[in-house]
Amino acid sequence: MISPGALLRAAPLDEPIETGSHLRGFGGVHGGLALALLxxxxxxxxxxxxxxxxxxxxxxxxxxxxxxxxxTERSGRTMTALAARAMTQKDVHVDATAIFATPQPASWPTVAPPAPAAPPPEQCEVFTIPPGFVPISTSMEIRPVGPNRPYTGGAEPELTAWIRLLEDDEPPDVHRLIPLMDGLAPSYTAVLPELVLLPTVEFAVRPAAAGLKRAASPWVLLRARTHQAGADGWVDEGIDAWGPDGDHLGSARQTRLVRPA
Known part of the structure; x- marks a missing residue:
């Protein structure tokens, strides 16, 4: 069975891709992995x-x-806009758009969220997600920080945890970071007392190039927090990622929809 990192390195993207059921999330190919492939x-x-x-x-x-x-939607001197679709013979299942830019020398002031206080990963207990619920979780190691856990009816819609791919000790690049940023349970589940599904409708990632360039550890510290949740079940979540040295690695935004299990 191919691992997530190996798939990202070796998949012939101009040919049909076969992932295997071990790389599924909620009912289909893990959303973060699908976006990383695109x-x-x-x-x-x-x-x-x-x-x-x-x-x-x-x-x-x-x-x-x-x-x-x-x-290609646009190709200019400094910016390229591209679109990609994951398709079967009949339908488009995932569509994506991306902006790429040519590196430019500049000295503008930088702004990044500070990392939350967290003990090192080896001092945190492993949290195991049932493989039958999220099969791809067997490819990842998750070590929560703080008391919040999914589906425990807590007071805050926030989850913080260390996460890494188990297959090797390579630090994250931008493509490995994307599935890791989608590796935790939805933060909204921290305030829910029972199991419901929250599939992702939209997922956007903004990597931090400088932090990723300096990354030396496979561990990524994630903090996910629900910023808005309506009575109709639509949920807006923000996610940030840091390395063990406190470097900011990227930010993400998820729009989810609550569905009964």
């Missing part, structure tokens, strides 16, 4: 550039076999 395919069209932002819309669950189509 991003990797788009990056091949924009060499010598840096990803600035990528956004995916999940139209229907993605099966274990699909193909990727990429198109």
């Amino acid at each position: 991003t990797t395919a788009m990056a091949e069209r924009a060499p010598a550039t840096l990803l600035q932002r990528v956004t995916a819309r999940y139209l229907r669950p993605l099966g274990d076999e699909f193909r990727i189509e990429v198109s």
Whole structure:
């Protein structure tokens, strides 16, 4: 069975892709992994550039076999805009858009969220997600920070945890960061007393190139917090990622919809 990192490194993105059921999330291919594959395919069209932002819309669950189509929306001197779709023979299941930019020398002031206080990962207990619920969780190690846990009816819609891919000790690059940022349970589940599903409708990632360039550890500290949740079940969540040295690695935004289990 191929691992997430190996798939991102080796998948022939111009041919049909087979992932296997062990890389599923809620009912289909894990959303973060699907977006990472789409991003990797788009990056091949924009060499010598840096990803600035990528956004995916999940139209229907993605099966274990699909193909990727990429198109160029704009190609300029400093910015390239691309689109990609994960498709079966009949339907588009995930579509994504991304902005890549040519690195430019500059000295503008930088702004990044500070990392939360957290003990090192080896001092935190492992949290195991039932493989039957999220099969791809067997490829990741999660060590929560603080008292919040999914589906415990807590007071705060926030989850903080260390996370890494189990397959190797490589630090995250932008493509490995994307599935890791989608590796925790939805933060809204921290205030829920019972199991419900919260599939992702839209997922946007903004990597922090400087932090990723300096990354030396496989561990990523994630803090996910629900900023808005309506009585109709629509949930807006923000996620930030840091390395063990406190470097900010990226930010993400998820729009989710609550569904009964």
